[in-house]
Amino acid sequence: MKILVTGANRGLGYALSKAAVLRGHTVLACARNEDQLKDLIEQYPNQVHPLELDVTDEKSVAVAAAKASEKWESIDVIINNAGALYERDAKIEDLDFSLLERTMNVNLYGPMRVVKHFLPLLFKGTDQTIINISSDAGSITTAYGGDYPYAISKTALNMFTKQIKHYVSNKNINVYAIHPGWIKTDMGGERAPGSPDDTANNLIDIVEKKKIIDEDLFFIKHDGESMKI
Known part of the structure; x- marks a missing residue:
C-alpha cells in the first residue's frame, strides 16, 4: 500500500511511518520541511518518500498533491495525523482566540485541505482508508470544562469524518476518526501510559483490514x- 502520513517527523506520525514500512508499505511522509524527515529517509530510503506539506497552507497541500500525482498514479491510505494543542489549561475567561483559530487551522482545516487535494489520488487506489486522528476530548457525551481549542477542533473533525x-x-472506502489513546509524545507528555508504537501498529492493522469493525x-x-x- 501507499500510505500518506501528515506530521510524519515526530510522535505518532513517526511511529506510524516506521510501522508501515516495517510491514512492507510505501510511505509518503509529510512534514513542513523535508529536513525534518531526514532520520526516516536515512533509515528507509526505498520506502519513505518525503513530501513538504504544511497543512495550514492550502497552496502547500495542493503542490504536494501535484508532486505525488506526478510520481504515483494512486495512493491507498490517508492518515491525517498532524495536530496542535494550545491553551490546555486556559479558562474560558482567559482564552486566547488567536490560538483557538490556529488550533482549528491545524486540527480541522488541515485534514480538510489534505482530503480535498489528495482524494482524487485515493479514488484510484485499492482497499482505501482515510484516518483522521481525533481524541476522546472530541466526544460531546463526555465533554469536560477544559481544553477548549483542542476539544472543539476534534469534535468538528469528527463531524467532517462522518461527512x-x-x-x-x-466507493467502499473506510473512513474513521480515531482516538489514539494517551501516548508518550511531545503532545501527550512523559506521564502518558501508552506507547506510540502500539497505537501505530493498531492503526496499521485497521488499514490492513485485520480488525473487524462495524461498518456503521x-x-x-x-x-x-x-x-x-
Whole structure:
C-alpha cells in the first residue's frame, strides 16, 4: 500500500511511518520541511518518500498533491495525523482566540485541505482508508470544562469524518476518526501510559483490514472499539 502520513517527523506520525514500512508499505511522509524527515529517509530510503506539506497552507497541500500525482498514479491510505494543542489549561475567561483559530487551522482545516487535494489520488487506489486522528476530548457525551481549542477542533473533525464517510459511501472506502489513546509524545507528555508504537501498529492493522469493525462506526479507539460520540 501507499500510505500518506501528515506530521510524519515526530510522535505518532513517526511511529506510524516506521510501522508501515516495517510491514512492507510505501510511505509518503509529510512534514513542513523535508529536513525534518531526514532520520526516516536515512533509515528507509526505498520506502519513505518525503513530501513538504504544511497543512495550514492550502497552496502547500495542493503542490504536494501535484508532486505525488506526478510520481504515483494512486495512493491507498490517508492518515491525517498532524495536530496542535494550545491553551490546555486556559479558562474560558482567559482564552486566547488567536490560538483557538490556529488550533482549528491545524486540527480541522488541515485534514480538510489534505482530503480535498489528495482524494482524487485515493479514488484510484485499492482497499482505501482515510484516518483522521481525533481524541476522546472530541466526544460531546463526555465533554469536560477544559481544553477548549483542542476539544472543539476534534469534535468538528469528527463531524467532517462522518461527512466524508457518507460522501464516499459508494466507493467502499473506510473512513474513521480515531482516538489514539494517551501516548508518550511531545503532545501527550512523559506521564502518558501508552506507547506510540502500539497505537501505530493498531492503526496499521485497521488499514490492513485485520480488525473487524462495524461498518456503521466512524469514531473509534485505536483498537477498533467504538467511542461515544
